[in-house]
Amino acid sequence: MSKEFGCNICNPKRAEDAWEAFKNTKVLESLIDESHFSIQFRDCRHCDQRYLSVFTETIDWNDGQDPQLWSIIPIEIAEFSKLRNFENEYLLVESLKDFAPERKSLCFDWPKGSKPKKYWSQGVIIGLYD
Numbered sequence: 377m378s379k380e381f382g383c384n385i386c387n388p389k390r391a392e393d394a395w396e397a398f399k400n401t402k403v404l405e406s407l408i409d410e411s412h413f414s415i416q417f418r419d420c421r422h423c424d425q426r427y428l429s430v431f432t433e434t435i436d437w438n439d440g441q442d443p444q445l446w447s448i449i450p451i452e453i454a455e456f457s458k459l460r461n462f463e464n465e466y467l468l469v470e471s472l473k474d475f476a477p478e479r480k481s482l483c484f485d486w487p488k489g490s491k492p493k494k495y496w497s498q499g500v501i502i503g504l505y506d
Contacts, residue, residue, distance in 0.1 A: 381450035381480075383423035391494040394482045398448055401427060408465060413505040415468070417456060418448075426451050428459065430472065432503035436488055443488045445503035449481040472500045 381387055386397045401418040404426070408415040412433040419426055430447045451459070455476075462468035477499040486492040 382420055382425035385422045386420035386425055391482055391496050395484050395494040398482065405460060407460065407468060426456050430500055430502055432505035434504045435506045441488050444486045446484040447481055447501040449476060449479055449500055469502065472502060475500050
């Protein structure tokens, strides 16, 4: 049985509701803050559950509709401490590819030419970025 994270506000049953709750989380720290790639720690304002958020975007030079992907996963305090101490961006990104692969995560996926999709996934998904 997997561990439950968060509260009913930040971890509701529907992915659509979770995305709305995520937009109200507080940014604690940005590990990478680039225009098309960011990694942040965020915090639920109601229960103090910490989340790792990865945002990726690729530039669409033709139509200007840049595909975007957010991957949001709850983290424990020990994981927060470990991840924030990476001094090398490459090693951080590589470590996230195998981070908690069985843990429920939220995805907000906005591909080119489509409506955005919000869905539950597992682990951290790192999309393409420029």
